[in-house]
Amino acid sequence: MRSSVYQRANGKWKADVALDDERRTKTFDKKSDAVLWQKENERDLLLNKRTREALDQRNIIVTVAEALRRYAAEVSEFKKTGKKEKQRIRYFIDTLPNVDFPLVKYRAEYLVQYHDMVMKRSINPLSASSVLRDYSTLSAFFNWCRRDKGWIDFNPVESVRKPKKPVHRVRRIETDEVDKILTALNYVPGTVPTTKMQQVGLIWLIAMATGMRSGEIVGRKIHDILLDRDCVILPDTKNGTSRVVPLDDYAKDLWTLALRIRRTNNSSKVFSVSDGSRDTLFRKARTVAKLDDADLTFHDSRHEAASVMAKRIKNALTLCKIFGWKDPKFALVYYNPTNDEIVDELNQSKFNPVYRKKVIKVTDDLKIA
Template structure:
């Protein structure tokens, strides 16, 4: 139980929980209340919930990275982030017995000065998962302190689409020729960009495609595991089929259809974009371009099946970006 009372010109905070007590003087009442809350958390964790006295949040992140993260899809980035943070971030040095909401609020404010809110929210999800594990399975924390911290506001969704001849310029910069097999990796990046606009597939889905996933008779590609964890089939246009038929005989494309990994695609796409003098068009923006084009050909439920979206609001707000000038012309 915490008590806050006036002591001369200062404020005294006093905390007593199950035989443990602490008190301290402060210049103002707010500082006293803040200290008292943190001290209560410390006592509860150390006494009531049995938090290991010498364990830090860095220890929790390391344990999570080693025991939990490897069982997730796309686990490597999360593991690298958690281990790096466990070594370098000031938050990692905080003892679990003292860890409270204000430490995460300080972390949030510091990270918002360094990166965009979207990045902070991704990191937030990872740290919250660590805290939840500390509460449920390990009994290292009595509650998730992030639940009492205000989340950063999400940024407005991107609306960037291909403008004018941007895609043609990028593809030209890669050296891709629809009449010749794309033997060089840069040429296959051009083929992948066109394939993305035809299929609305994600970057990872494109680079991880194998020939056993492709049904040339049905003109579909099967995606066994997508971002949301479910499988789906994507229809292939004639242009998409032509690109795959170009790639199939190439020895460098025997394992994966496009013969490259995510990092190679990203680096070479950036190179081609720079050569084409196109600003700000990300490879993932081609998915938005594709879905906006497909929306003119199929109904919204079919579009969601193609894209793999379970939440139609995300499909509408993030990926569907029609030109209102085109919409206006259809009203007459």
């Protein structure tokens, strides 16, 4: 391919693009317009050539956008998180550079362009964790194209230098934050919710008491709540396995309130609010409570539950069983004790040897004196 942009004697800019026997030229007042036209026509000529070659060989060119749509229909559609993944794929089709390129010509450099663009934009830039999730989805897509369809023989995501994985959250929920959110949701602890906003308040308390995810709570059916056996049954969880969530007396009281919610249309679900509505209502309550700048999320309830339970359940494997973690390292991610909690545990007198008790007694006497 031959391509050039140059200024003529009259001050105008001329763009010239040629591939094989086809040539295109156009004159512009501005150089930037000429360069943009040049790039667009380079791509157009290249795609035309590839199309002709494919037709001659009786092959079919599959563009990245077409392959993404096929992946959404044939793979994402049948995933538990299919709805969100299909939404993300539509975002890729609208945002990824050169999605109209042939799939076989797609390169890692285009993904780097996407990475830089979405992380450095001034409005709603994506975090490193969001980009890493996108790369995970795209890697699965390209592997499907390679292994299942045979359309390509490489995965461009594997050649990309990815952003550094961010440090996991250590956010704990403060008591006053719970009070503010519940007030904003108009929910009084110990009462049976009569509105969807109040249901969100009870759902959040259950999440902090049990460590259950929002979707696991919202999607529960009445027959899943076994108060006589002190547990909630989760037949199908995020990681593809079933789970039994044990309930202490406080958690049982919360679920008892939930079971008394008035349901219409003979619904089998405990709550009438959907997970999407739950998210919207919680965000609105956070704004009303003036906590938008507090870096508080609903999912912090899972960290809170793990941190509180870890003080009572000393066996890390038991904690993994409760939360459904297949890898014990997740206990380190979700267990975030505060410094005061650690000090309180260190100061438990029953664990102090004699020599420590003698020192503590002397210093206590000095404080009294």
